[in-house]
Amino acid sequence: MSTYRIQGATGEWEVVIGLEVHAQVTSNAKLFSGASTAFGAEPNTQVSLIDAAMPGMLPVPNRECIRQAVRTGMAIEATINAWSRFDRKNYFYADLPQGYQISQLYHPLVGEGSLTIEADEKAGIPQDKVIGIERIHVEQDAGKLMHDQHPTMSYVDLNRCGVALMEIVSRPDMRSPAEAGAYVRKLRTILRYVGSCDGNMEEGSMRADVNVSVRRPGEEFGTRTETKNVNSVRFVMQTIEHEARRQVDLIEDGGTVVQETRLFDPNTGTTRSMRSKEDAHDYRYFPDPDLLPLELDDAFLEECRASLPELPDAKRRRYVEELGLSDYNAAVLTAEVETFARFETLLAETAKRLGKSEKDAATQVANWSLSVAPGVMNALGDEANPAHATAEAQAAILQMQAAGEISGGQAKEIFEIVLRTGREPAEIAETEGLKQQSDTGAIEAEIDKVLAANADKVEEYRGGKDKLFGFFVGQTMKAMQGKANPAVVNELLKAKLG
Amino acid sequence: MTELTELGVKAIRDGVAAGDFTAREVAEAHNAAVAAAGELNAFIVTTPDHALAAAERVDADRAAGKQLGAMAGVPIGMKDLFATKGVQTTAASHILEGFTPEYESTVSQNLWNAGAGMLGKLNLDQFAMGSSNETSYFGNVISPWRHKDGGNADLAPGGSSGGSSAVVAARIAPAATGTDTGGSIRQPAAFTGICGIKPTYGRCSRWGVVAFASSLDQAGPMARSVEDCAVMLGAMAGFDPKDSTSLDLPVPEWEANLSADLRGKKVGIPKEYRMEGTDPEILESWERGKEWLRDAGAEVVDISLPHTKYALPAYYIIAPAEASSNLARYDGVRYGLRDLPDGAGLQDMYAATRAEGFGDEVKRRILIGTYVLSAGFYDAYYNQAQRVRTLIARDFEKAWAQCDVILAPTTPTAAFALGDKMDDPLAMYLNDVFAVPASLAGLPAMSVPAMLNGDGLPLGLQLIGKAFDEQGVLNAGLAIQQRAGFDAKPEKWW
Structure with missing residues (x-):
């Protein structure tokens, strides 16, 4: 009422x-x-x-x-x-x-x-x-x-x-x-x-x-x-x-x-x-x-009936029930033909590259489509060429991110370059140094330096001050100029700190 | 040498094909007859060059050994309701005076494709509204017939296809196109002692025919014999995707299947057509018609078409209703007459243009049609008339259980004098009383000449057939033609 x-x-x-x-x-x-x-x-x-x-x-x-x-x-x-x-x-x-x-x-x-x-x-x-x-x-x-x-x-x-x-x-x-x-x-x-x-x-x-x-x-x-x-x-x-x-x-x-x-x-x-x-x-x-x-x-x-596409209400229901999207995301994605068409193409491409079901890739793709990608585009304004925002390019970025090769921030940076130039995301990551360091040797070396320089804090940590773990992560990431894969850093730190 | 203007469609076509004479000779003879017949006022424009050009094409085709069309070498008159490319098309109205279409009606194009040529555009009642050809902006057509007592009162050639009937009867054209909305082919045919058939609604395309009442308008041929009508109808008819109401059926081989042998056929005599006030000579012609059809082997049976008396009132609601809407396009904006008084606005222009451009009868029907469609009257008039129309169609459906074809008079009287009925529209409308039911039901119907009355004027008999059964109508018509032996023709006075 x-x-x-x-x-x-x-x-x-x-x-x-x-x-x-x-x-x-x-x-x-x-x-x-x-x-x-x-x-x-x-x-x-x-x-x-x-x-x-x-x-x-x-x-x-x-x-x-x-x-x-x-x-x-x-x-x-x-x-x-x-x-x-x-x-x-x-x-x-x-x-x-x-x-x-x-x-x-x-x-x-x-x-x-x-x-x-x-x-x-x-x-x-x-x-x-x-x-x-x-x-x-x-x-x-x-x-x-x-x-x-x-x-x-x-x-x-x-x-x-x-x-x-x-x-x-x-x-x-x-x-x-x-x-x-x-x-x-x-x-x-x-x-x-x-x-x-x-x-x-x-x-x-x-x-x-x-x-x-x-x-x-x-x-x-x-x-x-x-x-x-x-x-x-x-x-x-x-x-x-x-x-x-x-x-x-x-x-x-x-x-x-x-x-x-x-x-x-x-x-x-x-x-x-x-x-x-x-x-x-x-x-x-x-x-x-x-x-x-x-x-x-x-x-x-x-x-006439057979030629009807999936209609807005049904699509929205499916996005929630089958793809596991939030009501809000489902509503926004289904409001316009262009929006859902772009989303579904990107979802299919991304799921294929990840070897995952669409359901498993949907949330990542929805977040990308609704907040990350529009954010980058809006910030670029006229400098962005929307024609460069192909499903292939975006799926490639999402794939690198899912594999831990790039961070969320790097994903945005790469997409920005894609929008400006139309270059390949993998090539951008490589050439522009926009990759996370997952090389355990290099990370280990930095960790060792950090631990050695902070021996007192290592003692405190081992004495039970768990909260210091974040400090070590931060120091390591800093030393790696933010390019280390946080998961690898976590893993190595845990092992070394015992 | 044969008097070429005495020949009918088939005789000309066959004579040209056989090399007895050339198409050009035929065209020239008829062009000369046209030129000499100005007094009849049958043509609005003449097109001798069109007739000659068509004839030359036919002669050339024949010389080249090409297959000739069904109307090859036949010069005809074209009722000025059919749009003809590059030739003024007026519907006998002032509002379309000077209008020259960029397009050709399907029916006329079909005729040209069949090898016919055009002698001219024939006068008619304005927008095909009238039964005497007295409503034309271009003046009355005068019937070639005269009372035999020597009185020289001008007689009506019938209407609305009055130019068509006059030139065919006067041997100026072997045939002419007509259109029939509520009798406009059959009544003038009867008045002038010729044949005319209105086919089943949808048989001839209405594309390019100036519309009067769309649900009733049908084109058809007018000629001096049943055979000629069969030939020409075959050339005119055919499915046209440009007309949604066109019948998507093959055109039967009417000419080839003509037969006056009516054994096994039943002819219905509708008792309701025996109306009070019908001329006794008309009744006599009807009696003779029954005898002729019996003689041809048919069984004559009495039938009833109980709603007949409502047909005329229903027709004079439906036809004006449609006309009032169909004629709205003549507004002075895009083509035709525009009367724009000084300082006038759009509404003033409409009023001035239409007041100036339409004749009285057209205005009368627009007024009637507007009235019967207006809020508060629609159900009482238009809807009621449509219900009557359904009942009339049902009357015929029931009748077909008892008979194959219906025989009736075409008109209640012989031709009347010009001016006789112009002050009394109802009396004029009554002349269509026998013609209108078949129109409302969309059925094929034909008039064939039966005899001359005591004044020496022709009387016609009408044959009404089942939907799509033009053949049955033509065959019964042929049987009458063969027995009536009608060979009277008007004495030339023009």
């Missing part, structure tokens, strides 16, 4: 949040035309006759877009509707050449599902929480109007027009900005795992319509407002904070919240009214007669 409350003049209020996330489907071609979907092309260079709605042009569904939406549905354990249908949403706008958007109102491709946001005490999420997802439907994106190209006219860029979007509609299950933020992040993680959306909010690949209402805790839902096209997690949270506060103030001042569409202004962190319900479009939805119902056969569904 979220304890997030808005303190009003008349008492506490609870915020109720539902999100409609528009995620651009990863696909080379648009939903109903063969035009390219690459981001950043010159205006109107990725427009087919269909996208421009020339007379007599017809949409043909792109199988890959449907497949990606189905896989996404499967990833949130949703009902997949083997029979769905496209509807037309009719309205006039210059960025909508057909005069309608092809969408799915009545029979969406994906039905009821859910995702789990993880407990985060600091964020006020005391335990894991399941957020319901009502549906995912597939629809066309619109084009873009450009108002800054001409003093009196607007220009239209149709490159985005017809690009496939998944609209992922949550239940009104969230009760705090933090929960909404966690939901968007988790959804983004899942989409990126599945590969159905790149989750790039800056490029507009993901944007959210934020539905917010307030109520006295436990009472009926209040009237909601919908803030359109919010394009970052931070802005989603700001929208909710601002909108909830605004609604509480409004109600407490004797006003009523009106159902309306609002816009978020990132510059001020506030929302403003775009249009009220009275001005709302009548979209005159009806089944698109140019398209047959979408019927998915078992083979298609099976292929």
Whole structure:
């Protein structure tokens, strides 16, 4: 239970949040035309006759877009509707050449599902929480109007027009900005795992319509407002904070919240009214007669299911249960596709070199991946070339460290040189003298000198002052300029001190 | 020498192949007929060069000993609803006046691939909305037929494929393309004494055909014989991956399998088509039709299509609903007419462009369609009409347990005079009453000429078949054609 409350003049209020996330489907071609979907092309260079709605042009569904939406549905354990249908949403706008958007109102491709946001005490999420997802439907994106190209006219860029979007509609299950933020992040993680959306909010690949209402805790839902096209997690949270506060103030001042569409202004962190319900479009939805119902056969569904990767929750569980990682490490390592991919490659390489199971190597690799390696990289800043941080190089360092050839400090130093130069770790250790001395003869010689120079302390030790052992270790290491293998030093010292 | 303009599709094709005349001679004869028929106002643009170029290719191919296509050397009229690359395509509207596509519709391309050439783009009711060809921005098409009493009132050639019916009946083109949404091939064919078939929905690609009502629109041939329709339909039809509603089936050998032997076949007579107010001569033609089919060996049985009376109202909800959405793209933004009054914003431009660019009938249907789809009315109108549509399709499904093909009149009356029904849209809509049920059910249906009425005007008979059974329709049509002996043609007055 979220304890997030808005303190009003008349008492506490609870915020109720539902999100409609528009995620651009990863696909080379648009939903109903063969035009390219690459981001950043010159205006109107990725427009087919269909996208421009020339007379007599017809949409043909792109199988890959449907497949990606189905896989996404499967990833949130949703009902997949083997029979769905496209509807037309009719309205006039210059960025909508057909005069309608092809969408799915009545029979969406994906039905009821859910995702789990993880407990985060600091964020006020005391335990894991399941957020319901009502549906995912597939629809066309619109084009873009450009108002800054001409003093009196607007220009239209149709490159985005017809690009496939998944609209992922949550239940009104969230009760705090933090929960909404966690939901968007988790959804983004899942989409990126599945590969159905790149989750790039800056490029507009993901944007959210934020539905917010307030109520006295436990009472009926209040009237909601919908803030359109919010394009970052931070802005989603700001929208909710601002909108909830605004609604509480409004109600407490004797006003009523009106159902309306609002816009978020990132510059001020506030929302403003775009249009009220009275001005709302009548979209005159009806089944698109140019398209047959979408019927998915078992083979298609099976292929979609078989192509799903291990998903975030399962991976995280496996990291804890099978690899023995801490909850925290497992959570961090599985949050991003790139992170776990790097970790798993390094783990496999390291385990192979050590001749150990992945489980036995996992903790060392996790610590390296999460604290040691990022520490070195951050310290180097721009001087680091991330391309040099190959799994082979890092596994070689970890292997030398595990074999006692280098110390932890030397591992960092070697990695630093690797990042700067791309040289081989073994060669660096050799050339730069970054190796531990494990030669018992050399160490013994130094120990003998240390013991001889500190005969009084040897006597005290032998008389029972065990704590002096550390002193001898320290002196020996100092004499060896820190390059002696501490284990060997310990062993030899113990033998000599009897 | 043979009067080349008297020849049909098959005769021209076979004559060219046999070397009786050249394709170029055929094209020239028809180009001349086109040029001489301006009074009919059947063409929006003429394309004599297209016809000649196609003919020359055919003559060259023949000289080179190449295999000739199914329509080789046949010059045809192209309804101006089909996008033709480099040739103005208007749907008979002002809003598309001057619009020249960069692409060719699948159906027209199929015809060119089969060796046909184009005489011109044929006039039609604006956006195919009308039953008399009086809603065209480019003026009425005038039927080549006249009352036999010598009265020279201009008659309607039917609609919406009125340019098509007029030129085929007038021997200006041996055949023309039509499109049929709720009778737009069959009704004009009946009015002008020619044949026309609307195939099963999905048989001909809709890609590149200006859309009226997507779930109903079907292209088909209009020609002077059942055989010619079979030939031309074979060239037009075929699966098109660019149209999601296209039928992924091989095109049957309709021409090769034509047979007027109907022994073992049952012909259904739907009692609901015997409507009050139907012209007695129409009923007489229906009676003759039954006799002819019996004579061809068929058994005639009475059937019932109980939801027939709801077909027209359902059609006039569904078709305008789809049209209201399909025509939204004509907004002045990207192509066609743009009316941008001084200081106007986007909404003003939409309003001005569409007010100026659409004719009254088109506006009427956009209004109706917008209304029936609007919040609060959707269930009562659009959804209800869709349920009726399902019931009508079911009526036919049940009927096929009793018969193989259905015989009915094509229209409730013979051709009326231009202007007769323009002030009464409902009376105009009623002219489609017999045509609409097959459209709603997506079934193949054909009109063949049966006889002349007392005024000397043609009456057509309609054959409706099972889905995918164009052959059954064509065969029954052929049986009628052989027995009706219809050889009347309009006296040339233009």
